[in-house]
Amino acid sequence: MENIRFGIIGTGNIARRFAYGLTHVSGATLAAVWNRNRAKANAFAIEFGSTAAVYDSVEALLADEHVDAVYIATPHTGHAPLAAAALTAGKHVLCEKPAAISLDELDPVLALARTSGKLFMEAMKPPFYPLYRELRAQLARDPIGEIRFVRAGFANPNVPTGHAVLDPLLAGGGLLDIGIYSAFLAVDWLGAAKDVQTLGRLGASGVDTFASMQSQHEHGIAQIYCGLDTSGSGEALIGGAAGHVVIAEKWWNPSRATVFYRDGRKIDIDMPIEGSGLNYETAHFCELIRHGKTESPILPHAHSRAMIQIIDAARAGLGLRFPFEAQD
Numbered sequence: 507m508e509n510i511r512f513g514i515i516g517t518g519n520i521a522r523r524f525a526y527g528l529t530h531v532s533g534a535t536l537a538a539v540w541n542r543n544r545a546k547a548n549a550f551a552i553e554f555g556s557t558a559a560v561y562d563s564v565e566a567l568l569a570d571e572h573v574d575a576v577y578i579a580t581p582h583t584g585h586a587p588l589a590a591a592a593l594t595a596g597k598h599v600l601c602e603k604p605a606a607i608s609l610d611e612l613d614p615v616l617a618l619a620r621t622s623g624k625l626f627m628e629a630m631k632p633p634f635y636p637l638y639r640e641l642r643a644q645l646a647r648d649p650i651g652e653i654r655f656v657r658a659g660f661a662n663p664n665v666p667t668g669h670a671v672l673d674p675l676l677a678g679g680g681l682l683d684i685g686i687y688s689a690f691l692a693v694d695w696l697g698a699a700k701d702v703q704t705l706g707r708l709g710a711s712g713v714d715t716f717a718s719m720q721s722q723h724e725h726g727i728a729q730i731y732c733g734l735d736t737s738g739s740g741e742a743l744i745g746g747a748a749g750h751v752v753i754a755e756k757w758w759n760p761s762r763a764t765v766f767y768r769d770g771r772k773i774d775i776d777m778p779i780e781g782s783g784l785n786y787e788t789a790h791f792c793e794l795i796r797h798g799k800t801e802s803p804i805l806p807h808a809h810s811r812a813m814i815q816i817i818d819a820a821r822a823g824l825g826l827r828f829p830f831e832a833q834d
């Protein structure tokens with residue numbers, strides 16, 4: 507099996523979870539690390555793989571011929587420029603969500619991915635979890651009819667003051683940080699959105715702290731919400747003509763779901779995770795590289811476009827523009 511050697515760009519919370527997950531992926535190793543703070547990068551490399559090279563610049567990491575792929579885990583504003591730089595340097599890219607802060611920013615990255623012949627995938631984890639794969643299989647074997655409704659949300663008020671997610675200069679806000687998960691669920695089951703209506707509020711720093719969206723999709727309607735100033739249920743509901751599914755909290759790290767059929771049957775699915783959970787998307791990403799694929803069939807570029815289109819529309823609905831964006 508071809509070993510895939512990863513460079514990690516940004517060594518914060520999620521990068522730790524990624525690196526731990528990597529230890530549960532066969533044929534994948536940590537080869538290089540960059541963080542803006544060299545001491546943190548050193549400590550990270552020692553913790554997760556003492557042979558990993560530590561670089562002082564992203565450029566130096568991208569020039570390392572022993573790096574096949576990068577995992578981008580910086581704040582949101584870094585994703586698209588770093589992905590573009592990595593693709594240009596000939597690396598495959600697994601990019602944390604949101605893949606870009608807007609469709610305008612995402613499209614040039616996807617165009618570059620196509621011309622580079624390298625794999626580009628947004629690190630949107632839920633569809634790779636065993637529970638989600640088994641749920642898909644269950645509904646293929648024993649359908650609940652056409653899926654017409656998705657209701658999901660993610661709200662967590664425990665954001666520390668000063669965190670990047672509250673910083674408008676880093677494209678913070680609930681929509682881009684966690685709203686994108688529910689946008690994924692809606693897109694995955696209902697297709698791209700044709701219309702998005704949004705209510706919400708901005709917090710003291712100027713980013714959205716709560717948003718509630720209703721969206722009309724190709725195949726049905728979604729109700730989704732995200733919040734940084736409110737607690738919310740972590741369940742998701744997927745409704746069809748002949749039954750519905752409840753994915754238990756936290757649906758974005760799914761391990762339990764119940765399928766309720768209209769004829770009275772109830773099927774429980776329980777699939778605990780191994781590793782950190784991020785190992786499933788990483789294993790899929792590595793398999794795609796080994797098979798010469800440039801796009802994931804589970805999380806295709808079209809999904810990333812449709813997800814960020816929902817967030818774009820919701821931001822427009824709230825009148826949320828970041829200071830570095832052109833103001834209306």
Ligand SMILES: NC(=O)c1ccc[n+]([C@@H]2O[C@H](COP(=O)([O-])OP(=O)(O)OC[C@H]3O[C@@H](n4cnc5c(N)ncnc54)[C@H](OP(=O)(O)O)[C@@H]3O)[C@@H](O)[C@H]2O)c1
Nearest residue numbers: 516517518519520521542543579580581582602603604683
């Ligand atoms: N897939 C998931 O489950 C998941 C979960 C959480 C977050 N995320 C995503 O992952 C990304 C990182 O989130 P996180 O929770 O890991 O954040 P975090 O803990 O704050 O880590 C961010 C990393 O980026 C670095 N950084 C911060 N500001 C920077 C800047 N201006 N320029 C360059 N580097 C900078 C930080 O450096 P220092 O170490 O020096 O502070 C840190 O290494 C976000 O895009 C978020 O949406 C994904």
